[in-house]
Each structure stands twice: as C-alpha cells, then as structure tokens.
Amino acid sequence: MRKLTNTIHKFLNFTYIRYPNVMHPQFYPIRYRVERSAAVCDLSNTFLERVIAAFHKSPTPSNGDIWSSLIPHSAPFTRALESQNLTQLRDEISQLFNDRGTLTGMAHTARFMRKKGSFSGKHISIRTSDALISLAEALAVIGVRSNIQTLLWRYIQEQRVDLVELKKRVEKALGHALLVPQIGAPPLVVIGDEIFSPDGIRHAYIPFRIEQLEFKKTDNILEIGGGFGTMAAYAAMRGYRNYTIIDLPFANALQALFLASWLGEDKVTLYGETACSPIRLVPSTDKNALDANYSLVINVDSLPEIAEAPDYIDLIGKRSRHFLSVNQESENVAGEFKQWSVSQLCNRHGRFKRLSRHLYWMEQGYVEELYQQV
Numbered sequence: 001m002r003k004l005t006n007t008i009h010k011f012l013n014f015t016y017i018r019y020p021n022v023m024h025p026q027f028y029p030i031r032y033r034v035e036r037s038a039a040v041c042d043l044s045n046t047f048l049e050r051v052i053a054a055f056h057k058s059p060t061p062s063n064g065d066i067w068s069s070l071i072p073h074s075a076p077f078t079r080a081l082e083s084q085n086l087t088q089l090r091d092e093i094s095q096l097f098n099d100r101g102t103l104t105g106m107a108h109t110a111r112f113m114r115k116k117g118s119f120s121g122k123h124i125s126i127r128t129s130d131a132l133i134s135l136a137e138a139l140a141v142i143g144v145r146s147n148i149q150t151l152l153w154r155y156i157q158e159q160r161v162d163l164v165e166l167k168k169r170v171e172k173a174l175g176h177a178l179l180v181p182q183i184g185a186p187p188l189v190v191i192g193d194e195i196f197s198p199d200g201i202r203h204a205y206i207p208f209r210i211e212q213l214e215f216k217k218t219d220n221i222l223e224i225g226g227g228f229g230t231m232a233a234y235a236a237m238r239g240y241r242n243y244t245i246i247d248l249p250f251a252n253a254l255q256a257l258f259l260a261s262w263l264g265e266d267k268v269t270l271y272g273e274t275a276c277s278p279i280r281l282v283p284s285t286d287k288n289a290l291d292a293n294y295s296l297v298i299n300v301d302s303l304p305e306i307a308e309a310p311d312y313i314d315l316i317g318k319r320s321r322h323f324l325s326v327n328q329e330s331e332n333v334a335g336e337f338k339q340w341s342v343s344q345l346c347n348r349h350g351r352f353k354r355l356s357r358h359l360y361w362m363e364q365g366y367v368e369e370l371y372q373q374v
Contacts, residue, residue: 022364023133023362024133024145029122029129029159030125030129031125034124034125034188034189035187036185036188037181039095039185040094040183041093041094041257042183043261043265044265050270051089052081054253054270054271055081056081056082056084059249060249077092077096080092093257096184096185096186097181097184097186097187128163128201131198131201131202132161132163132166132170133159133161133166134202134362135201136166138361139170139173140173141166141170145158163189163191164194170204174204176234178204179204179230179233180200181197182261182262199227199230200230202362203230203234204234205361206234207234208234208238209368210298215295215296217238217239219242219295220244220291220293220295221240221243221244221295222291222294222296224247224297224298224302225247225301226245226246226247226251226281227300228251229254229256229259232255232259233259233279235278242278243280244281244282245280245282246284246290247282247283247284248283249284256268263279268280268281271286271289290315294320295322296321296322297319297320298323298324299323300325303325303327303340304328304331305334305340307337309342309345313345313349317349317352317373320373323372324368324371325342325346325368325370326366327342327367328366328367330365343357343367343369346369351374352371352373353373354370355370
C-alpha cells in the first residue's frame, strides 16, 4: 500500500506540480497536438565553418559544477565540432531536440520528449498554456487570478483559454512575434495554423523587462549563461545593439546556430571575430575577452549551479552598474557541490544595493532581483 501511495504521490508531483513548473495549477487541462518540426539545417557551410573555428579557438572548460556536468550530454554534438566534418555537424544540428540530451538544462521541451523519462507531450501542452497565461499576466494583457475571489469551477474554466487569440494579444503587447526554434526538430504545440514553443514564450519576458526598466538600446548588456540564445534574440528584435553572452564553448556554438537561424548569419559575432554585430558570444573559459564595463548584467537560472558563481558576482560588482538576477534559492546539494544563493552572495559582497525583489512571473520557485552597484 505504501509503495502504491508513493507512486501516486510521485505521479502527481511530476505531472502537475514539480514539472512542468507551472505557475497555475491546471485541472482537466486541454491536451493540444504536439508535433516535431522537420529535421533540417538551412545554415550555410560558411557559417558552420565559423562556428567550428570559434569552438576550436575557445579554451577548454574545467569540471566541478552542475553546468560543466552537461558537457557529456553534448558529446555527439561536440564530436561533430571537433571533427570539423560539416556533414556530421549538419546531421547533429538537424536533431538537437532528440533523446541524447544535448539541450539538457537549456530547453525544457527537450526533456519532455525523452523516450525514457517521466514526461511526455502532455507536459508541453500544460507548459505552453501556463507560460502564455503567465506572460499575458506579466504584460497586463489579462488580469491575475485570485483564489479568494474565484470559485473553483470558474478558475478551471479560466485556465482553458483560447491560446491562439491570447497569443495575438501578447504579441501585440510585445511588439514582435513569439519565437519558435527553427532548427533541431523541436516539439511544438500545434493549434490550427499556429505553432507554439513554451521555451520561446518564457524567454520573451526578460527582454521586455529590461526595456520596461528603461535600459537604453545602446547600453552594453552581458548575459551570463545564455541557454540557446532566445533572450538574446528577443533583445535584438527589440533593438538592443550591444548584447554579449558568456557561456561554455559548446553552448556558444549552439547559441550561434539558433541565433543565426532566427536573425541571420550576420547578426552574431563569434569568439575570435572582429565584426560588429548586435550579439557577441564569448566562452566562459576566457573572461578576459569581456568588455571593461556594462550597464547591465543578466543571469537567469544558472548562477546557483555554477561553482565559480562568487567570481562572477565579483566581476559584476566591478564592471556593471546593474545586475538583474532570476534564480532559485534552494541551495540544493548535488554530489559534493552545494548550490549558491545569489541574494546571499550579493549581500556578502558589499557592492550591491538591492532595488527590488519579487517572485518571477514565469516560473514557480524563482525570485527576480534588481541590484545597483554602490
């Protein structure tokens, strides 16, 4: 009986609470059609050669934290870069959202579609609906639901929104379209003629937020850990012209591919290149390549899990006037590594004044904080 009870609890936790990290518990959620897009890679050989060259120029990363542990997951992709075989690399690019785990930690939809795992296409449906509702609330496109003022039957009804209509209203408020990955055969929610990516929806918030905070389009902005480049793409779409990502070398390669597929191959400057593009990629193994000063440094969902987080906090304190952090504060222990608390690191550092602190709109268990250098 206890075994059955534990199984039920685990099922409910993974299905409705812990994953897919919903902000709005959904009863009787609509199950949307989920399809993988075509496995294609339309990027030019010239650009792929640029990506390979930048990867080979990047110093080799060291191990020791959760993010460096992702390197083995990217082994097939990394081997393709190391081999400098364009055919092999193009094949890996066309199936980045596969079961190998290359995008582990970067794209939630990738883990939802693994053959061996606790997730399935239904999680993408729930995640997509929840992300779009959360973004709409953050943009004041719709109001925030109140449990005190809402009967259960009405709450259930309000979660079953017309996603196509809501997407149009959200895109109008943003001033641009919501992105979906163009490479890697990603799983997408399909409703009529519209397609949705929960990752593309979630990451639209922060670029909107930095403009809301009145950072100028010419400001020098640094993102520590850039996922697969979605926030940087949105920032460029909003007109920001000096945006840098610092990340692991293999992550830089992935970011280059996605950014080029969205914005064009001339809109990203890779490591070792001198061209002036809206987005520049720098490997975390060469922090000396970073500029001397930034108006804003952004980190979303990674610093607590990076062994050298205190070094990054020190770098931010010396080089940036503002720091926008969106992170969890569980201080979880993974093996011999205990996760950091960004707020505590900033408190101890002594050069940060906390301007605001509140729950993050897009994901439960995360805190959004804005700091100013003092």
